[in-house]
Amino acid sequence: MKCALIQQELIELTGQELSHSLSQHLSECCECSSFWTELITLSDLLVTENFELSESESERLLQNIEDGIALRTIKLVNRRSFKLTQLIPIAASILLLFGINRMKPDQNRQITQIAETTIESDYYEPEETMVSELLSEYTSYRFAEPSETLLGDLTDDELAYLNDNFDVGDIL
């Protein structure tokens, strides 16, 4: 009975090291000792079966994984860019209205001319700065190195926004 239990334990240890107490038993028991020798033979036979990737398989796999990760990152960046693109006209509209409301009454008649020469006007300077910031943010996301635009960079709110508004199930 004891030997049956020990042999069960020996099977579980196939390919592993024996504990001191088991070694002790094996030195005293012929049956368990020959049982273990058989398991070592099996182990030696099977160890040659260990899986090895060839060099070309390794290279191909590594490349495919890197391409796969880059592709997913670009997909996400494009969708994020889309969100920023949408923001630009909205931000510009808000700033335009805000700018007009801040004008002095005697300037109202000049609205049309100011609108045509916005770049030089003090009133439109903040707008220009903010739009250019948005544009630069958009451009940097659009053309950034993929490593700078990982999923991990997104906040929980941004991830929720993407989930709610776009079909990103395959990415997130």
Next chain:
Amino acid sequence: MAQESNDRIARLVEQAKRGDREAFSEIVKLVMNRVVALTYRITGNRETALDLAQDTLITAWERLEQFRGESSFLSWLMRIATNRSLNHLSRAVTVREQGVDPVTVEQISVSTSSNPEKELEGVELQQSVQSFMSKLPTQQRIAFELRFYQQFSFDEIAGVTGKALGTVKTNYRESIKKLRVWMKDKGHHS
């Protein structure tokens, strides 16, 4: 897996979590052979195994935030790989039931040897072992691969497969018992 290697992977995982793709590539280099070994043991097809390993590692990158370090990173990866492979097998069974060609166990590529006779013997043995192993129940193949080749503890295998510890041990013992009988039938004696 050696503790040193586990520690190195753990450090790289922390870097990768911060978005370091080069660190993740390093992880891939360290673990890809083991991931493919498992997907191959489960599916028996080398190309399928490579595809599943690729899928596993890309998924791991995407879900890196979800890895909390409660198990080793390798165990976490193996769990993804096991799930993907089992899903693949169940889809393959569906296809087979619909009358399309089943998944076939492919021939193993063999390294070149200067001794043609020994090489032939090696080829026959490998094909024969592989063919025999492919007939073992899937959970026994998984337990065997992870325990015998990848030196996982039974607890870790239970974590990977979601099976009870006792079930995992039984699966491993059964695979060894069957392989032992196979070895005797083939006339390999100690």
